[in-house]
Amino acid sequence: MARIVMKFGGTSMAGTERIRTVAKLVAREVAQGNEVAVVVSAMAGETDRLVGFCREANPRYDPAEYDVVVASGEQVTSGLLALTLQSLGVPARSWLGWQLPIRTEEAHSRARIIDIDTGALLAAMTKGEVAVIPGFQGMMDDGRISTLGRGGSDTSAVAIAAAVGADRCDIYTDVDGVYTTDPRIVARAQKLDYVTYEEMLELASVGAKVLQTRSVGLAMKTGVRIQVLSSFVEGDEAPKQGTMIVSDEEIEELQMERQLITGIAHDKNEAKIIVTRVPDKPGAVASIFGPLAAAGINVDMIIQNVGRDKGETDVTFTVPSADLLRSIDLLEGAKDKIGFNRILSDDKVAKISVVGVGMKSHAGVASTMFRALADRGINIQAISTSEIKVSVLIDQDEIELAVRVLHTAYGLDAA
Numbered sequence: 104m105a106r107i108v109m110k111f112g113g114t115s116m117a118g119t120e121r122i123r124t125v126a127k128l129v130a131r132e133v134a135q136g137n138e139v140a141v142v143v144s145a146m147a148g149e150t151d152r153l154v155g156f157c158r159e160a161n162p163r164y165d166p167a168e169y170d171v172v173v174a175s176g177e178q179v180t181s182g183l184l185a186l187t188l189q190s191l192g193v194p195a196r197s198w199l200g201w202q203l204p205i206r207t208e209e210a211h212s213r214a215r216i217i218d219i220d221t222g223a224l225l226a227a228m229t230k231g232e233v234a235v236i237p238g239f240q241g242m243m244d245d246g247r248i249s250t251l252g253r254g255g256s257d258t259s260a261v262a263i264a265a266a267v268g269a270d271r272c273d274i275y276t277d278v279d280g281v282y283t284t285d286p287r288i289v290a291r292a293q294k295l296d297y298v299t300y301e302e303m304l305e306l307a308s309v310g311a312k313v314l315q316t317r318s319v320g321l322a323m324k325t326g327v328r329i330q331v332l333s334s335f336v337e338g339d340e341a342p343k344q345g346t347m348i349v350s351d352e353e354i355e356e357l358q359m360e361r362q363l364i365t366g367i368a369h370d371k372n373e374a375k376i377i378v379t380r381v382p383d384k385p386g387a388v389a390s391i392f393g394p395l396a397a398a399g400i401n402v403d404m405i406i407q408n409v410g411r412d413k414g415e416t417d418v419t420f421t422v423p424s425a426d427l428l429r430s431i432d433l434l435e436g437a438k439d440k441i442g443f444n445r446i447l448s449d450d451k452v453a454k455i456s457v458v459g460v461g462m463k464s465h466a467g468v469a470s471t472m473f474r475a476l477a478d479r480g481i482n483i484q485a486i487s488t489s490e491i492k493v494s495v496l497i498d499q500d501e502i503e504l505a506v507r508v509l510h511t512a513y514g515l516d517a518a
């Protein structure tokens with residue numbers, strides 16, 4: 104007997120027919136004598152629809168009420184899955200975020216989980232009842248509903264797996280594992296049997312949306328074993344083995360040969376800002392990024408361009424597209440203090456990143472990237488690197504071509 108957490112994403116929950124397939128996968132685990140908790144997403148497209156309603160109702164919406172609206176998608180699917188399980192003769196009960204409760208910090212629309220009261224969950228699971236939990240939602244200390252940020256059901260699943268001491272956390276989605284790049288863009292992308300927490304964390308953080316970044320960080324910290332696999336099975340067949348997220352030590356034990364590059368990811372949700380003719384003196388850069396940091400805006404790539412003649416320089420950086428207008432307002436507000444000439448911005452950019460632990464010990468990864476992009480006439484607007492990643496900013500229209508070109512350049516295409 105094992106204790107397992109199963110998570111089903113939006114496409115897996117899109118409609119009663121798909122929910123019946125999910126219920127059969129859950130029933131199969133129950134039949135094997137396992138204790139099961141299930142975390143569900145809203146139906147595919149539903150959260151976007153709800154966000155749209157909030158914008159229509161009030162473009163400057165109150166995040167507390169936004170959470171009330173957007174958390175509702177998961178309430179529907181958790182009830183529907185419990186009903187479907189019951190129809191198959193499997194005892195099941197839904198547990199909403201506030202009923203357990205899943206306590207979060209005070210940060211509407213992007214809350215972090217503080218702790219989960221497992222009393223009711225464990226009581227249900229040990230008596231053989233499936234606990235169905237809506238992902239993405241929690242409750243703040245004041246009793247109000249909070250949500251965990253887009254894609255947050257992955258994090259709900261990992262947090263619940265850690266809290267109940269689950270043996271496995273299986274994340275079911277619409278692809279059968281983690282691939283060398285988004286298989287919807289590159290048909291010759293290859294499925295990875297194993298990927299390390301560190302690599303998955305980096306891939307997720309640069310745009311591989313198959314797992315929410317925070318879920319990977321939490322799994323790494325708490326030692327939760329994640330498998331990414333597909334819920335798209337025919338009839339009563341067993342799901343196929345997906346991708347296991349493992350530690351560095353496990354990879355070494357498996358004596359797997361490490362590829363230089365694990366994967367390529369892209370992100371269209373970044374925007375570029377250029378602050379021109381900033382005084383080239385101590386404190387200038389701090390006066391640009393201080394107000395952005397204070398407003399909780401995440402700055403990513405940064406370049407301080409070559410100084411101009413008169414002790415001036417241009418500073419280029421990226422922010423999430425959703426924060427572009429707010430960032431410009433903040434910078435304009437601090438214009439006298441910073442002393443710049445003007446602000447240029449562009450949200451038709453995209454970031455493409457190559458990730459691989461093998462990079463730590465190999466030179467030439469970045470130059471392969473620059474050469475491959477140059478050969479296709481793709482211009483690089485900004486660059487950033489970390490120990491296991493190289494990212495460049497390019498024109499958004501060229502992103503899919505760039506992903507394909509780099510996938511081939513690093514020898515990742517399937518035969």
Ligand code: ADP
Pocket residue numbers: 111112113114115144254275276277278280281282283284285286287310311312313314366
């Ligand atoms: P869910 O609704 O199940 O949470 P998501 O849409 O959030 O599913 O994530 C699954 C999608 O992630 C896939 O359909 C795929 O297009 C995309 N994706 C991006 N990068 C990768 C990758 N490296 N491997 C697998 N899928 C990826």
Ligand code: ASP
Pocket residue numbers: 112113144145150151176238239252253254255256257
């Ligand atoms: N439904 C939420 C979203 O679309 C959370 C999730 O599915 O993970 O972002």
Ligand code: MG
Pocket residue numbers: 112254257312313314315
């Ligand atoms: Mg997702």
